[in-house]
Amino acid sequence: MRFLADSMLGKLARWLRILGYDTLYFRQGDDRDLLELASEEDRIILTRDTRLSRKWLVPTLLIKSEQVEEQLSQVVRRFSLEMEERLFSRCPECNLLLKEIPEKDVVERVPSLVYETYHEFMTCPECDRIYWRGTHWENIRLRIAGL
């Protein structure tokens, strides 16, 4: 299941990526571009635009809330998304799947305390960011559990 979030739903797109779901964020372009992209790539449109949600035959979910946690909750319930299985498998910025990176390759690239504390690191093939399951990720887990 893949998604295309409209320009008002950038935060929701990041959260869906954190859950591991392939989600594009449509920053600019007109409705027709959005609909074409969704149709070509077989993506479900997530939108806050009632007009758009009624206009076309592309599968669309009208997002009701302005709060990102309620938005995520709506999508998770509607499509019965898996919350744990693919958590943290995708770059929240780029939408690409993360790859494991050997510990020795990050020694110069993360703070020394992080290097001493954590032993598994992931990297994004696009932006080259390094990820590890630190306190930030624990906080995310808690927020997701709160849903």
Ligand SMILES: [Zn+2]
């Ligand atoms: Zn990235």
